[in-house]
Amino acid sequence: MMKSTEVFSAKEFSDMENIRARYQEPASAILPLLHYVQGAQGHLSEQALTFVAEFIGVPHVRTFEVATYYTMLFTEPVGRHLVQVCRNLSCHVNGAEEVLQGLKRELGIDVGATTPDRVFTLVEVECIGACDHAPAMMIDGDLHRSVTVDSVSRILNSYREKP
Amino acid sequence: MSELKILTRNVSRPNPAHIDSYLVNEGYVALPRALNEMTPEEVIDEVKIARLRGRGGAGFPAGMKWDFASRDRRKPKYIICNADEGEPGTFKDRVLIENDPHAILEGMALAGYAAGAEKGFIYIRGEYPQGARILERAIAEATSRSFLGDNILNSGFNFSVTVHRGAGAYVCGEETALIESLEGKRGQSRIRPPFPVNVGYSNLPTVVNNVETLASVPPIILRGGAWYASIGTPECPGTKLYSVSGHVARPGVYELPMGVTLRELIFDNAGGMREGRTFKAAFPGGASSACLDESQLDVKLDFNSLAVAGSMLGSGAVIVLDDTADMVKATHVLIKFFEHESCGKCTPCREGLFWVRRILDQILEGSASEQDLDLLLEICEGIRSTSFCGLGEASVSCVESTIKKFRGEYLAYLRNSGSGEAETEAAS
Ligand SMILES: Cc1cc2nc3c(=O)[nH]c(=O)nc-3n(C[C@H](O)[C@H](O)[C@H](O)COP(=O)(O)O)c2cc1C
Ligand code: SF4
Ligand code: FES
Numbered sequence: 001m002m003k004s005t006e007v008f009s010a011k012e013f014s015d016m017e018n019i020r021a022r023y024q025e026p027a028s029a030i031l032p033l034l035h036y037v038q039g040a041q042g043h044l045s046e047q048a049l050t051f052v053a054e055f056i057g058v059p060h061v062r063t064f065e066v067a068t069y070y071t072m073l074f075t076e077p078v079g080r081h082l083v084q085v086c087r088n089l090s091c092h093v094n095g096a097e098e099v100l101q102g103l104k105r106e107l108g109i110d111v112g113a114t115t116p117d118r119v120f121t122l123v124e125v126e127c128i129g130a131c132d133h134a135p136a137m138m139i140d141g142d143l144h145r146s147v148t149v150d151s152v153s154r155i156l157n158s159y160r161e162k163p
Numbered sequence: 164m165s166e167l168k169i170l171t172r173n174v175s176r177p178n179p180a181h182i183d184s185y186l187v188n189e190g191y192v193a194l195p196r197a198l199n200e201m202t203p204e205e206v207i208d209e210v211k212i213a214r215l216r217g218r219g220g221a222g223f224p225a226g227m228k229w230d231f232a233s234r235d236r237r238k239p240k241y242i243i244c245n246a247d248e249g250e251p252g253t254f255k256d257r258v259l260i261e262n263d264p265h266a267i268l269e270g271m272a273l274a275g276y277a278a279g280a281e282k283g284f285i286y287i288r289g290e291y292p293q294g295a296r297i298l299e300r301a302i303a304e305a306t307s308r309s310f311l312g313d314n315i316l317n318s319g320f321n322f323s324v325t326v327h328r329g330a331g332a333y334v335c336g337e338e339t340a341l342i343e344s345l346e347g348k349r350g351q352s353r354i355r356p357p358f359p360v361n362v363g364y365s366n367l368p369t370v371v372n373n374v375e376t377l378a379s380v381p382p383i384i385l386r387g388g389a390w391y392a393s394i395g396t397p398e399c400p401g402t403k404l405y406s407v408s409g410h411v412a413r414p415g416v417y418e419l420p421m422g423v424t425l426r427e428l429i430f431d432n433a434g435g436m437r438e439g440r441t442f443k444a445a446f447p448g449g450a451s452s453a454c455l456d457e458s459q460l461d462v463k464l465d466f467n468s469l470a471v472a473g474s475m476l477g478s479g480a481v482i483v484l485d486d487t488a489d490m491v492k493a494t495h496v497l498i499k500f501f502e503h504e505s506c507g508k509c510t511p512c513r514e515g516l517f518w519v520r521r522i523l524d525q526i527l528e529g530s531a532s533e534q535d536l537d538l539l540l541e542i543c544e545g546i547r548s549t550s551f552c553g554l555g556e557a558s559v560s561c562v563e564s565t566i567k568k569f570r571g572e573y574l575a576y577l578r579n580s581g582s583g584e585a586e587t588e589a590a591s
Contacts, residue, residue: 022325025365030347035289035328056347069349071331072289088251089450089482090408092496126333126500127251128290131408131482132415141292
């Protein structure tokens with residue numbers, strides 16, 4: 001068995017115990033725990049995934065299987081801020097491609113890449129339910145609506161200093 | 164036809180998500196009435212009289228679903244509110260989640276009472292973190308006032324709700340994939356039957372209903388099923404939240420009686436087309452639906468009428484395109500979506516969508532021939548008829564319908580094959 005202190009702080013571990021306690025079926029806590037760990041540590045390390053599996057009492061492979069299935073979970077480190085641009089139809093016909101080009105220029109990276117200073121990772125996502133204000137993008141948990149090429153740099157700048 | 168605000172009655176109130184805003188407008192009146200004056204069977208009967216049909220896409224009668232679950236003797240039972248809202252073009256559940264979370268909770272508690280469940284989950288897509296926070300707060304408010312929790316309003320009925328966040332997988336909106344995901348697995352669809360009403364979460368009886376379906380329940384209990392059934396069309400009663408997006412002047416969510424026509428929705432409510440532009444096509448039920456063209460503007464937007472028209476209502480996500488739209492590119496965008504979201508469990512969907520996307524790539528690049536169009540349709544037929552779940556089945560509707568209705572646009576790309584000018588000519 002892995003010790004929690006190898007991977008988590010005391011506070012993190014107690015938060016995780018609370019999350020687990022919310023479910024009668026321990027395995028149902030896997031996804032909430034992975035969300036939590038990723039929020040706290042930025043990504044899901046091999047160690048963290050192994051620990052969560054043992055914490056829940058499932059084979060190690062189970063948490064790896066889950067972590068690699070979902071688009072929003074990352075098993076490799078990503079930038080401090082995750083820029084997610086919608087590429088689906090309502091955004092596409094309202095200028096999402098230009099916004100994406102603008103973001104690439106501004107960040108100097110391609111889709112899927114992280115800036116060298118590790119501040120931003122740029123990804124394309126499917127419809128984020130903001131089609132009435134297309135084109136839309138999300139940075140971390142924040143929704144940005146009706147984004148234009150001109151507003152891209154201002155929006156990015158507001159994140160540069162944020163933790 | 165103008166808006167009829169039943170589901171959206173609270174949306175424009177100040178601080179709409181707060182429990183006090185909900186209470187001043189007959190909030191949590193239906194729940195005590197049901198608990199004190201009605202048996203679970205009577206609640207089910209009222210929903211049956213209302214002929215409320217599921218708003219998540221399939222249009223299955225909600226009363227019947229609850230009845231099936233209530234008749235199953237095994238316990239515990241579960242109510243799952245499907246708030247995964249992943250169908251491209253859909254953003255109506257978000258409006259309810261963010262502005263009227265208590266209507267959803269009250270609907271869930273009523274469903275729990277009717278079906279005999281004491282535990283509810285709200286599976287909300289990972290991309291709605293704010294919605295998840297609002298729901299958590301609403302649950303705390305409702306619990307502190309005894310509308311949720313143990314022995315609700317001294318009735319002896321217990322019902323608690325847990326918010327569960329998804330993590331970015333469209334197929335998890337499919338009810339069996341959702342249940343797999345909720346059980347802490349990869350969200351891949353299960354074979355149906357057995358249906359979740361008998362074999363759901365932890366293999367126990369589980370009612371899965373869409374956000375909008377559940378939010379429709381308190382008004383039905385309050386005003387009666389007959390009142391509800393008098394709205395909309397006889398086969399599809401009630402109001403529907405239509406998410407309108409794309410090339411209209413005023414995109415947004417519009418609540419209208421079921422059976423409003425596409426023309427009325429776009430031109431009377433969503434502000435018509437943008438300045439100087441004309442209507443070309445619409446996908447009336449999101450990415451999964453077959454497109455409608457100009458000749459179908461008077462089609463009624465309800466489950467039955469759209470099925471007759473060769474398309475489907477789905478979640479009511481109406482994506483409108485004007486004369487600037489390139490239908491081949493639009494189809495390519497949608498197919499890339501399905502290819503990305505295919506869960507990989509079955510071959511027709513996993514491999515077939517890869518090939519469909521590849522051929523569309525080639526058409527757009529100008530390196531395809533007319534035979535490839537036939538091949539494309541052949542592969543689509545294979546995917547549609549042999550896929551394991553609804554994702555694969557519906558994924559090719561966009562290809563089939565655009566080839567049928569806008570073949571000329573495909574041909575324009577094909578004619579220019581090899582000249583390297585395909586794009587410019589087709590777009591001009
Ligand atoms: C690929 C796919 C995605 C789906 N996504 C959703 C969704 O996001 N929300 C939803 O309520 N139903 C969705 N459904 C429909 C559900 O499987 C199910 O029919 C619905 O949640 C039942 O609730 P209702 O009867 O209230 O509509 C989806 C179905 C399929 C095949
Ligand atoms: S049809 Fe597609 S999404 Fe559904 S089970 Fe098959 S591969 Fe998975
Ligand atoms: S298509 Fe971009 S938010 Fe829906």
